[in-house]
Amino acid sequence: LCSRRFSFGFAFWFCGNRPWHLALGGLCLGGLYLFRQETAILLPGLILLRFMAPTRGVLWRELLLVAVFGFVAVFPWLYRSWDLTGDPLYNAASLLFHDTDAFPNWTSSRTQAILEMSSWEFVSNNWGDVLQKTAKNGFRFTRDLLLLPGIFLLPFFWLAIWPKRSETRFPLTAPFLLMALTLLVVLSPLEYAPRFLAPIAPLAILVAASGLMRVAENKTQWLQVSPRVLGLLPVLVVGLALATYAGSLWQRSAEPQGTxxxxxxxxxxxxxxxxxxxxxxxxxxxxxxxxxxxxxxxxxxxxxxxxxxxxxxxxxxxxxxxxxxxxxxxxxxxxxxxxxxxxxxxxxxxxxxxxxxxxxxxx
CATH class of the missing domain: 3.40.50 (Rossmann fold)
Known part of the structure; x- marks a missing residue:
């Protein structure tokens, strides 16, 4: 929940055209990085998004302002990790992989198990479990891809992907669909984690932004959309939202111990x-x-x-x-x-x- 709030705050302030807007966006980006360090994967897409903004100023100054305030938010954690590990270059994940004062003589039984058996040998001996896991992960990744731009941007996302016959699709739609399919095929047999879809998240936002701009250009856009889209969007949004909520309730009931x-x-x-x-x-x-x-x-x-x-x-x-x-x-x-x-x-x-x-x- 906190990471979602930081994501919304960053997206809101990052689109502003005032220096203090970008400063608040940097603080939200730093807070989001504290929850998931994979947030750094988003930076190339965010730079592209800022570059395409019509109200942008000097690009390098804006990005420097965001980076400085993002570092202000991250610094307490970096200092604490430095204190625990004794090395300023170690981060929190380094606690798992280095012999430090906090983790003396660290050894991992999981690492030893990986070294003892090759990946192909494991798949050949457990092909049924691998297929079951692949199907389950594929369903989860597909659900996350459908919800990727966010529940509020989802209608505009589908307006860009599924336009009227008289309009052309957003140019980045094809690359997005190709990248999404590639990630789905590659990641499903491995491991499920929503953060693995982070590389295409900025692209999904750009696709949704193009749909939003079409609505802004023509206020009657909603009335001119194909009835198929108008009928599908509410069902899709409500259905996915209910499925996600039901899944979270089931997970909580299955794990009464809590976090x-x-x-x-x-x-x-x-x-x-x-x-x-x-x-x-x-x-x-x-x-x-x-x-x-x-x-x-x-x-x-x-x-x-x-x-x-x-x-x-x-x-x-x-x-x-x-x-x-x-x-x-x-x-x-x-x-x-x-x-x-x-x-x-x-x-x-x-x-x-x-x-x-x-x-x-x-x-």
């Missing part, structure tokens, strides 16, 4: 009530979400996505405070229930049975 941040607040409250803070302050944090927890818990932490990592780390550090978390999804081939039971069984085994342990199972 990692909610679990962290519950854990914070439980530790304070049990009087375990003195024991945990000098402890080691075992977690599946290090970039989140290392920010809040300023002490050593180890990424432990599988139970074997927890056991080995507990043996290394001995009698110490341990915070245990595990993901509710898949972990190195283990189902969620199996992974959860494996974590729970470790609490009664040495050396974890000799140290104060707080167990939290979350997303």
């Amino acid at each position: 990692a941040m909610v679990a962290l607040k519950d854990l914070d409250r439980g530790v304070a009530e049990d009087g375990m803070w003195p024991l945990l302050l000098g402890g080691v944090l075992l977690t599946d979400a290090p970039t989140l927890y290392a920010w809040v818990w300023d002490r050593p932490a180890i990424w432990a996505p599988v139970p074997e990592d927890v056991q080995a780390t507990a043996e290394r550090y001995g009698r110490t405070g341990v915070i245990l978390t595990c993901a509710a999804g898949h972990g190195d081939g283990l189902q969620a229930d199996d992974l959860r039971q494996a974590y729970l069984s470790l609490v009664d085994q040495p050396p974890l049975d000799q140290c104060p342990t707080v167990l939290r199972v979350n997303r």
